[in-house]
Amino acid sequence: MKAAVYRGGGRLAAEDWPTPSIGDGEVLLRLTGCGLCGSDIGKIVDPATKVPVILGHEVVGEVTAVGAGVSSCAVGDRVVAAHHVPCGDCHYCRRGSESMCAAFKTSNLDPGGFAEYVRVPAPNVRHAMFRVPPHVGDEAASFVEPLACCLRAVRRARIEPGDTTVVVGLGSIGCLFVQLLKRAGAWVVGCDTVRDRVALAGRLGADAGGPPEVAALAQQKLTAGRGADQVILTGGGAEALPWATEVLRDGGTIHYFAGGGGDALPLPLETLYHRELTITTTYSSSPSDLAEAFRLIAGGDVEVGRLVTHRVPLESLAEGVDLMRRREALKVYVTP
Numbered sequence: 001m002k003a004a005v006y007r008g009g010g011r012l013a014a015e016d017w018p019t020p021s022i023g024d025g026e027v028l029l030r031l032t033g034c035g036l037c038g039s040d041i042g043k044i045v046d047p048a049t050k051v052p053v054i055l056g057h058e059v060v061g062e063v064t065a066v067g068a069g070v071s072s073c074a075v076g077d078r079v080v081a082a083h084h085v086p087c088g089d090c091h092y093c094r095r096g097s098e099s100m101c102a103a104f105k106t107s108n109l110d111p112g113g114f115a116e117y118v119r120v121p122a123p124n125v126r127h128a129m130f131r132v133p134p135h136v137g138d139e140a141a142s143f144v145e146p147l148a149c150c151l152r153a154v155r156r157a158r159i160e161p162g163d164t165t166v167v168v169g170l171g172s173i174g175c176l177f178v179q180l181l182k183r184a185g186a187w188v189v190g191c192d193t194v195r196d197r198v199a200l201a202g203r204l205g206a207d208a209g210g211p212p213e214v215a216a217l218a219q220q221k222l223t224a225g226r227g228a229d230q231v232i233l234t235g236g237g238a239e240a241l242p243w244a245t246e247v248l249r250d251g252g253t254i255h256y257f258a259g260g261g262g263d264a265l266p267l268p269l270e271t272l273y274h275r276e277l278t279i280t281t282t283y284s285s286s287p288s289d290l291a292e293a294f295r296l297i298a299g300g301d302v303e304v305g306r307l308v309t310h311r312v313p314l315e316s317l318a319e320g321v322d323l324m325r326r327r328e329a330l331k332v333y334v335t336p
């Protein structure tokens, strides 16, 4: 089969790769598409990434073979499958830290979403695979994984009705956050330097938005000068942290959603201490977050259709990466 293989040093090209074979409890998917995630790009720019590797984890595909004992799907079904699955039973899992479970970190789709076929391992089949109903398109279905991560973040950032929340970065993830935060009852201020993104966030429910100066003023107005209850960082990296503390109220929370290699904390601990600020983070999602995300997308409760702005074939994945890095594309969808 063909797969887009990352070989380090920015080299990313379609190559022949062995088609995976499946065992008991496993499923083989012929992929119809896979979303390109900011974390895939993070791995491409991180020199520590182990290569060769096939990235991509926001997969949608058709079942072409099922292993012995699989009853949850049949050949011909259209499904989404998550890449990581926790054990559900360890100390981490029992305390809601499923994404820190040892099983979670070692599970994966084989070889990855930017390929023609993937093997879905048995635990993923059991706990993190969903049959896509006919009224939900492939592109919309590919948002189950990223939406699940955002749902987890909204919970971990402890949003309460009436809170004012600033979302930094209005790419596809920022646009998912805007919608989830409105559902949670918050006032939402979007922050991005790209005017079209601010406009889209407004159509998706943001109460105000603009570049940093405008967002800072908007949040002051909404909170009568008190400051935002939360700032969610989906872009801008660690450099955005000092700005986040300026727009945050005393006792507020910074949620660091998108991190990368080399990020260090450019903040005096004293600021966190005296102002009783909290930093929370989210890494990936759990099976219950995925189930909730699937329910929201299947129910049409979250708008995802407008977020895919570019579609590229597997052979042109490098082009899709450039589009995202130049911030031209909101979301790139990759098709074999």
Ligand SMILES: [Zn+2]
Pocket (backbone or CB within 6 Å): 037, 038, 039, 057, 058, 145, 146
């Ligand atoms: Zn992702």
Ligand SMILES: [Zn+2]
Pocket (backbone or CB within 6 Å): 086, 087, 088, 089, 090, 091, 092, 093, 098, 101, 102, 103
């Ligand atoms: Zn576990």
